[in-house]
Amino acid sequence: MDLAIVDYSMGNMKSVYNAFRYLGAKPTVVKKPSDLKADKIVIPGVGAFGDGAKNLAPFIPQITKAITSRKPVLGICLGMHLFFENSEESPGIRGMGVFRGEVVKIRTRQRLPHIGWNSIKIKKECPLFRGLDGEPMYFVHSYHPLPEEDIIAVTTRYGCEVTAGVCRGGVYGTQFHPEKSGGAGLKLLENFLEL
Amino acid sequence: MFCKRIIPCLDCDLAVPRGRVVKGIEFKQIKYAGVPWKLAKKYYEDGADEIVFLDITASHERRGTMVEVIERTSEDVFVPLTVGGGINTIEDARRVFNAGADKVAINTAAIKNPQLVNKLAKYFGSQACVVAIDAKRRYITSLKEAKGKTVVRTPEGSCWYECSIYGGRRFTGLDAIKWAEEVERRGAGEILLTSMDRDGTTDGYDIQLTKVLSEKVRLPVIASGGCGKPEHIYEVFKKTKVTAALAASIFHYNIFGIGNVKKYLAEKGITVRI
Numbered sequence: 001m002d003l004a005i006v007d008y009s010m011g012n013m014k015s016v017y018n019a020f021r022y023l024g025a026k027p028t029v030v031k032k033p034s035d036l037k038a039d040k041i042v043i044p045g046v047g048a049f050g051d052g053a054k055n056l057a058p059f060i061p062q063i064t065k066a067i068t069s070r071k072p073v074l075g076i077c078l079g080m081h082l083f084f085e086n087s088e089e090s091p092g093i094r095g096m097g098v099f100r101g102e103v104v105k106i107r108t109r110q111r112l113p114h115i116g117w118n119s120i121k122i123k124k125e126c127p128l129f130r131g132l133d134g135e136p137m138y139f140v141h142s143y144h145p146l147p148e149e150d151i152i153a154v155t156t157r158y159g160c161e162v163t164a165g166v167c168r169g170g171v172y173g174t175q176f177h178p179e180k181s182g183g184a185g186l187k188l189l190e191n192f193l194e195l
Numbered sequence: 196m197f198c199k200r201i202i203p204c205l206d207c208d209l210a211v212p213r214g215r216v217v218k219g220i221e222f223k224q225i226k227y228a229g230v231p232w233k234l235a236k237k238y239y240e241d242g243a244d245e246i247v248f249l250d251i252t253a254s255h256e257r258r259g260t261m262v263e264v265i266e267r268t269s270e271d272v273f274v275p276l277t278v279g280g281g282i283n284t285i286e287d288a289r290r291v292f293n294a295g296a297d298k299v300a301i302n303t304a305a306i307k308n309p310q311l312v313n314k315l316a317k318y319f320g321s322q323a324c325v326v327a328i329d330a331k332r333r334y335i336t337s338l339k340e341a342k343g344k345t346v347v348r349t350p351e352g353s354c355w356y357e358c359s360i361y362g363g364r365r366f367t368g369l370d371a372i373k374w375a376e377e378v379e380r381r382g383a384g385e386i387l388l389t390s391m392d393r394d395g396t397t398d399g400y401d402i403q404l405t406k407v408l409s410e411k412v413r414l415p416v417i418a419s420g421g422c423g424k425p426e427h428i429y430e431v432f433k434k435t436k437v438t439a440a441l442a443a444s445i446f447h448y449n450i451f452g453i454g455n456v457k458k459y460l461a462e463k464g465i466t467v468r469i
Binding site: 011012046048110112116117136140141157158177181182185 | 198297384438
């Protein structure tokens with residue numbers, strides 16, 4: 001299995017699946033933790049941090065194993081939030097803790113949720129975001145992670161600086177939805193396939 | 196740079212196989228514009244930031260057709276898809292989300308059962324719950340007449356705005372601006388605001404309605420109803436706080452392509468995704 005999309009009942013996996021299919025990949029949507037054995041893993045997801053953490057829990061041993069063996073793992077939106085330790089959205093609930101830091105509500109005077117297209121700015125070299133500096137991506141969220149380590153790869157502006165993407169080792173995260181970001185989003189998913 | 200969104204709307208008649216896109220004038224006369232998923236793909240390629248499908252079929256036997264439309268569209272259209280019309284329950288919403296939709300827009304169902312807004316927000320997240328408001332001007336001659344309503348001054352006279360349901364066929368007595376504030380409290384993620392007075396007229400958006408409502412709520416508001424030329428979109432972005440503009444007929448009949456509209460807006464200094 002080349003590419004697995006983790007289906008942990010947090011939103012539909014179909015758009016992510018369709019986007020990878022469109023790019024010629026053969027993704028498998030994995031519903032059972034024991035089936036999660038791919039070379040690359042994608043954790044999509046929309047919804048609240050607490051529900052996400054609960055539903056993802058059975059998959060965490062396999063995901064951790066993949067990370068340890070340096071397989072590329074991509075978290076999208078909530079999927080990225082779950083890499084962090086905790087979230088203001090669901091106090092008291094633990095995330096995976098792959099990255100140190102907390103997910104917090106965006107401190108901005110702008111309207112929330114932050115819904116729409118916003119251009120990303122590259123802060124740190126990372127193969128996932130190659131060729132995408134300045135491209136608008138589709139965001140829909142009210143929370144974003146504040147990492148306590150130097151892993152921010154791209155940011156966007158929404159009345160304040162917003163974490164738009166992170167990477168360290170083989171672990172990648174995007175706050176925006178590449179599967180809903182037109183050609184630029186497809187380019188990012190292509191970059192992931194090429195890792 | 197945060198971009199203003201341009202959203203084409205496909206009013207879908209699902210009473211024929213695979214459905215067809217139609218456009219009414221002031222919510223009535225009907226013209227045909229094409230196959231939904233084909234038009235959606237064309238708009239995506241032209242630079243649409245999002246696509247809205249509105250099921251205007253009165254009967255509920257056609258739900259399966261909308262699922263098919265969304266499934267086919269989501270195979271090669273990679274921008275957010277919203278489905279409105281015919282969403283009355285959590286199950287209805289789940290069906291279109293599973294087909295590949297990202298958001299549902301609810302109007303009649305929300306007014307008849309406001310708890311549905313809370314439930315959609317809870318189960319699928321606020322971002323997936325768009326409340327559509329179809330607002331009609333009710334002109335007044337004295338303030339006493341509009342007791343308890345939000346009165347808006349327009350060039351045509353003072354009025355309040357009444358919410359309509361069932362695709363403009365029934366009125367509710369509900370103040371559109373107060374209703375917007377209520378759905379915000381209930382957890383809606385966006386408001387799709389349609390002026391019934393302007394819909395299908397190509398006279399431009401109802402600036403007064405859109406301005407007042409978009410200042411009363413903190414949610415993103417999508418302006419709808421009346422767009423007849425790119426200047427109307429520029430005007431609504433310049434004069435109100437909406438973050439998106441929806442239009443149908445100017446795109447359907449190739450009067451102005453989405454790409455050209457965006458180019459025009461960019462030249463006028465509006466930030467759009469090109």
